[in-house]
Amino acid sequence: MSNDLDARRAAHVALSAMRRGRTLDVALNVDGLETRDRAFARNLVATTMRRLGQIDDAIVRYVEHGVRPEAAQDLLRLGAAQLLFLQTPAHAAVDTSVRLAERLNLTKQKGLINAVLRRIGEARDAILADQDAARLNTPPWLWKSWVAAYGDADARAIAEANLTEAPLDITLKPGLDRDEWATKLEATKLDTGSLRRDVTGDVRALPGFDDGLWWVQDAAAALPATLFGDVRGKRVADLCAAPGGKTAQLAAAGANVTALDKMAPRLARVRANLDRLGLNAELVEADARSWRSSEKFDAILLDAPCTATGAIRRNPDVLTAKNPRMVAELTRQQDALIDAAVVQLVRGGTLIYCVCSLQPEEGEQRIESALQRHPGLDRRPIRAAEIGGWHELLDRHGQIRSTPAKLRFIGGLDGFFVARLALA
Template sequence: MSDLTVTAKLVPPNPRRIAASLLDGVLGKGRALDDLLADRTIGFRGLTDRDRAFVRRLVATALRRRGQVDGVLRKFLTLWPKGLPREALRLGTTELLFLDAPPHAAVDSAVDLMHPEQKKPRGLINAVLRKVAAEGAAIVAQQDAARQNTPDWLWRSWEQAYGPDLARDIAQAHLQEAPLDISVKGDAAGWAERLQAELLPSGCLRRQAAGAVESLPGYDDGTWWIQDAAAALPAKLLGDVNGKTVADLCAAPGGKTAQLAAMGAQVMAVDRSDPRLKRLKENLKRLHLKAEVRTAEIEHWQPPHVFDAVLLDAPCSATGTIRRHPDLPYLKDETDVMKLAALQQRLINAAWAMLKPGGKLVYCVCSLQPEEGERHMPLLRALAGARIVPADAAMLGVPEDAVTLDGALRTLPCHWAERGGMDGFFAVCLEKTAAPKAAT
């Protein structure tokens, strides 16, 4: 049992203590931050709205700037003494250097995470953080933030896939908190004005200040839903789906299901997770949209009929969403990517079998890793009767370099950097011709 856990039993919970538990849950126990935020034993839900916002920002910044934070601390600690919680020092350093907290408040708050009787750890935390307050800014000024906050395995992968300049731009984009993107059923320009949002070239809305989502105009009426601008693009690759049968595979939490239903499709949303499908159903109810929902393992599922279109948003490493999920670089590695790539190949084959001749399949992943995107192109081309339908940058409202020479969509976090970026997505549309390609 850690010292922080012992202290938590002796002292009533407070925001910074909960932040320490969350940070330890990610970096110490390998748990996803979203799962920890929903864990009732941690106490996050019991905080006030203001304190929840503070804790989210503090933990997200500590994760986003972990490399820099640890780099500063190494200047003053060559060894981590036994019993000294790294979370207290990381959070204190984060507040001092990246959240502009008053030095005395940040130092005292970090020290108070330890029990009063733990005099040696309290003294050491106090001494180190006072040095950080005095000298840390000068150290940060000399750091290479983009490189230092990116784990080696990701940096190597991105340099190889995109080249050193784009790899750096991607990493730089991850240092900024993502804005709030919104998909609307209609009257995007009107809702942009009501929501004080920017109307993006792709048709989505963007608010730089999120605020309390549930209190925004139109939420209770089911007029719109939260969906990153890049995540809204794959469904558009299917073209006009009004009146058509569409299978949304791996559908939860349901942003693309809502999008397809709003486009007039007859949607069957399929996912393996009942809890995630419960959330999907709740979202559809709020939005006054309909879809048939099935719980199934896609690999083994036998649909009741073939479909006019299939959207496969496959399970992936999700490295394209690091702006929104700064814990991801510390929860995944190359082994995960390879396992997921193998699963994606099986799902592609299963999805293709569900498609009518003349129908369209969109395969997509919110990953920056080429193993989960571009390297599947030979398999996709080899599917019986497959023809790639090239993406149209102008129609999608994305930069021209977001469409590859193969006709696939490849968005990067550094696209629209001046507007706040977008998630990294790979997506490609294939049409199943009526007659399979002849063998050669």
């Protein structure tokens, strides 16, 4: 099979897997693809998921009730993504889609696939001009929740920001020269200390990766671990630690870190990242809601499981994988995790709570609830000077609320909520 079909077939398999709840990285974990083909497949699948509302709107203009089986519908989606958004020549997008239909035993659907894609290609500009991209690509429940939380204008700005791929942010190990590594990595320096590359790609091929001198971590995700202040020699717990970026920050800063995760494969990923970086932490496979240490901690970082609606730019599968029922279940977990963290914190200790979610139910409302349940718990407001002067990320309580629509002049950030609490 030619390489162009290899990549598109891998994309087809991945798209099907993502509709069943797999993440993009897991779905594209395919052996045998060359680097260029893997990059194309990833871009094709990510674009299809990110623009799925527009793509399905284009298809339904020519096939009123969609196409069956689902494999044929996915093939149409991938073809339409190439025609509408990837500037693939029309003949190539149509021809490879038809050829792949043969490979996938979808011979009966070949004629329909060919006809629909040709019509989409011919009407491309008119279709795009007629579409409201922000609304079409945002599930109604998410749109409604963002309008309620942020207002119409900001909700639209968030939805529009989610249509673009996020840049690649890098955290350097302490002591390295930022100017030197910004040059080596062809990156810009952010005010918070992260380095940012506009071009993504295979990070393993970049200078310093094999030497363990840095790790990939969104600039917003890198903020929580810095808010403890000096952690040298302190006992710090990183609950729900995978994939380990925050564990690495704390260990590199000199903390005695205990990192928990309840899933062995995720904990193995933390270990692999620490090994590459030459850092140490005690790793514990356990559910943080029920696990108890024999000795309390000076500081606890709780990056709680969440809907990840703040990371749609990186993980477009969130758009189809998450639903409002999950919010209710996750908030119960988040409350239980906060309660478990509080009882393991020394008096005067600091708890950092964060989620990569734009949903207030998982952020601001969880803190209000925690303060009511734990009278000894108080906010410790975060200052703009602690986050590179980015005062626009702070709410009236001194909590971080970033969205992909903020700081667009530097390429935006993932949507994060961060609160700093202390136990009196």
